[in-house]
Amino acid sequence: MIPELGHLALTIALFIAVALSIVPLAGSFTGHDVLMKSSRSLAAGLFVFLSVAFALLTTSFLQDDFSVKYVANHSNSLLPDHYKISAVWGGHEGSLLLWAWILAVWTLSVGVFSRHMPLDVVARVLSVMGMISIGFLAFMLLTSNPFDRFLPNAPQDGGDLNPLLQDPGLIFHPPMLYMGYVGLSVVFAFAIAALISGRLDSAWARWSRPWTTVAWCFLTLGISLGSWWAYYELGWGGWWFWDPVENASFMPWLVATALIHSLAVTEKRGVFKSWTLLLAIFAFSLSLLGTFLVRSGVLTSVHAFATDPERGVFILMFLLFVIGGSLILYALRAPVMKNVASFDWSAREMFLLGNNILLVIVMATVLLGTLYPLIADALGWGKISVGPPYFNAFFLPLMGLLVFLMGWGAMANWKRTRGDIFLRWLSKPMGASLIIGLLMPFIWGEYQFLAAVTVWLGSWLTLATLTDVVYKTRNAENFAVGLKKLTPSFYGMVVAHIGVAVTLVGIGLTAIYSEQRDVRMEPGQTVSLTDIDFTFVELKKIRGPNYISDMAIIEVSRDGNFIEQLQPEKRRYLSGGNLMTEAGIEAGLFADIYVAMGEALQGDAWAIRVHVKPFVRWIWLGTIFMALGGLLAVIDKRYRVRKKAPAEQPAVAAKA
Structure with a gap:
């Protein structure tokens, strides 16, 4: 019943x-x-x-x-x-x-x-x-x-x-990701409503902005949880592989990030109206595209739902209806959304436009790399694989340029910025960040040019953002009074930009300085990686509620000093016989020590993979800062209007 x-x-x-x-x-x-x-x-x-x-x-x-x-x-x-x-x-x-x-x-x-x-x-x-x-x-x-x-x-x-889903991380990851995906439907609905009425003004942007920001926060946390799950659950020690389904969630995040900043310009200055509407349409359309990729059966991925491809026809038709219908409406109605304001090349609007364009270019390169193998296969060009080398070749330099512009944009004024003041205030964070970037690899003990560039960019964005705080409080009677006058949305921007810097440093230094070793180990044996010793103490048999497990007890030490006892597992699930890896991880702010079990070998020996992964926690710490920054922006008082508008109150019409 x-x-x-x-x-x-x-x-x-x-x-x-x-x-x-x-x-x-x-x-x-x-x-x-x-x-x-x-x-x-x-x-x-x-x-x-x-x-x-x-x-x-x-x-x-x-x-x-x-x-x-x-x-x-x-x-x-x-x-x-x-x-x-x-x-x-x-x-x-x-x-x-x-x-x-x-x-x-x-x-x-x-x-x-x-x-x-x-x-x-x-x-x-x-x-x-x-x-x-x-x-x-x-x-x-x-x-x-x-x-x-x-x-x-x-x-x-x-x-x-699916044993991959029998994990606490996956209890929270799909709902969090869906809250972000689906939340983008709200700003899409606001955009379509504006196109239907032919009216778009700063009030529209103010109504749309908190909904977009909240959806972006959920999407940020959802992607971060998925990355964290892949890191500790799959046993390969990585946090991102440019998997097509990972890309499916990342693309709407990139466009939503551009949309948040474009809405800010539309609200403050009344420009970028048509561009903002287009970003709102693309953000939700990309979330629907991700749904099509995951549920149509056209992808093979550890994240995808392998399902009947015929169901994908329905989603594809729905996708074409939503995207096609909204773009037709946009083509018919967007020409009336004329901008009435202007700005100088040194204005904040210009930097935000540049960042918007870079984010869309990054999204386009990810979209091309994700869809090209599918298009090539459909056209009979053969099986083509697009892997991390392609994505990294475009993504890393473009995101580096984006972060560089973010630091400049933080200090720029609306409409026009005086060049002498601009350069005077930013010269100190530029110099300090260069010094930090040059010194950090020597302090770590191994000089790498890319590590120096990574730390320089992260330091530059952090120091430029904090300099903006000092700049905006310069006329207050004291620094504390000046801080009290700053709005929650400004603090949200500061925290989110620092989060970007922290994540950038985590991504770069983890990729550059990580060490791993695949070894054959049996009880009583010790292997070393960098200055860390791993000793295989014993192998235990564990019975879980619906699985049996081989658990290795591995002691980790440095220079003879005990650090932690790790317990990686290889689980066999009773119902389907599926094998799953549970990594043993000693988490640290500056480095993770990571051990995963491979296949059983002759006797009591096992294939073991050991990792030392510096700064990997900074990746997820930065995403938490980003989401926290978004939430701070949402609680700004201008988004908490209590007065009820009368039904007949007209919105301000945009000038034709």
């Missing part, structure tokens, strides 16, 4: 989504307040019924209802309860339900936190989000229903959840 109720809840949600996409939009054209006000009630109804469906599917997993095909394929009676819950989104059908439910969360949030906005704007935005919901709900009900049953002969026990 529970699966049937879940199917019914999905069906009702689809009808509500249809009503949400039609009724408020019609009211916005006719000026009918009752129809427009229905948007918030319909958004609440959509959330309620999708929540019911999600709860019922979760109940089916917890009750081991293997008559449900999706439960039987992704769970078994031995699976711990917390992994049964994560199994709800561990496969294709459930992850789509998670996507639709998160979309309903965002839709309801817009309805609840938009009381200060004109009613016609809210109605159009929620209607567009209803249209997006129709696409995903129809996809589920027609091709990917998570409540389909095995009837009349249900299996006695299920298969198994």
Whole structure:
């Protein structure tokens, strides 16, 4: 009965989504307040019924209802309860339900936190989000229903959840990533609403900006969690491999980053209007493209859901409808979004435009490298692989230039910047960062030119950003008073830019100074890497709730001084017989010591991989700073307007 109720809840949600996409939009054209006000009630109804469906599917997993095909394929009676819950989104059908439910969360949030906005704007935005919901709900009900049953002969026990997903990191990673993916639908809806009405002004940018920033924060944390999971779970010691599915999440992040800065210019100066709309369309379109790549079956990846390629046809059609329809609307309506302001080459607007262009170029190179093998295969050109050398050749110099411009842009003024003041204030951070960059490799003990460049760029961005803080407080009676006058959005920018610098240093120094060694080890044997000694003490047999494991006890020491005892494992899962590696890691702020077990060899010997990875933690520490900076920007008081706008209040029309 529970699966049937879940199917019914999905069906009702689809009808509500249809009503949400039609009724408020019609009211916005006719000026009918009752129809427009229905948007918030319909958004609440959509959330309620999708929540019911999600709860019922979760109940089916917890009750081991293997008559449900999706439960039987992704769970078994031995699976711990917390992994049964994560199994709800561990496969294709459930992850789509998670996507639709998160979309309903965002839709309801817009309805609840938009009381200060004109009613016609809210109605159009929620209607567009209803249209997006129709696409995903129809996809589920027609091709990917998570409540389909095995009837009349249900299996006695299920298969198994992918062992990669039987990990705490994967409990949080997909929901966090989806919150970012789906959150970009909000600014897309704002963009389409602006194109429909033909009105775009600073108020539109102010309404859109916090939603974009929150979605960007979730996407940043989601990508970071995925990178962290790959690092400690896959056993190869890396944190990024330019995997096509990794790229699928990275591309919308790049465009969303550009969009945040473009919205700031549109809000402050009334320029970049058409460009901002285009970025909003591309950001969400790339998140849909990522969905197509992951769920269509065209990719082979440790992250991808291997599913029936025929389902990809539906997603591809939906993708073409969303992208094609929005671009046609953009072509028809964007010409009326004229800019009325101008700026000098030394203005902040110019630096932000340069950074925007660089981010889009980086996205385009990643997109080309991701899709080219698929296009070549489809055209019969053979199997072509595009790997890290291609991506690094373009990505590293472009991002280096981007970081360099970020430091200059932080100090620039809106509209025009006096060159003498500009150079005087930035000469000190430039000189200090050059000294730090030149000295750091000698302090570390091994000179590498790229390490010096990496530290120079990271130091330059950090010091230039902090110099901007000093510059903006120079006229206050004292430094403390000046700090109090700065806004949360400014502090958010400072923290986020420092986070970029920290991540940059972590990426560069980890790649340059990491050491690894693959060795044959047996109990009692010691091997060394740099100045670290690894001693294989003993091998233990471990029984888990649904697996058996060989655990190596490895003591780590330096110059005879004990550091830590690591316990890497090689697990065999009972249900499917799958093998998984669990690395042993001694985490440190300046270096990780990492051990992973390979294959069993003759006797008690094992293939063991040992790593020393300097500064790898800085990668994720920097992403936390970035997300924290975004959240600080969102709490700025200008985004917390309490006054409710009257329904008839018109938005300021853009000059034609």
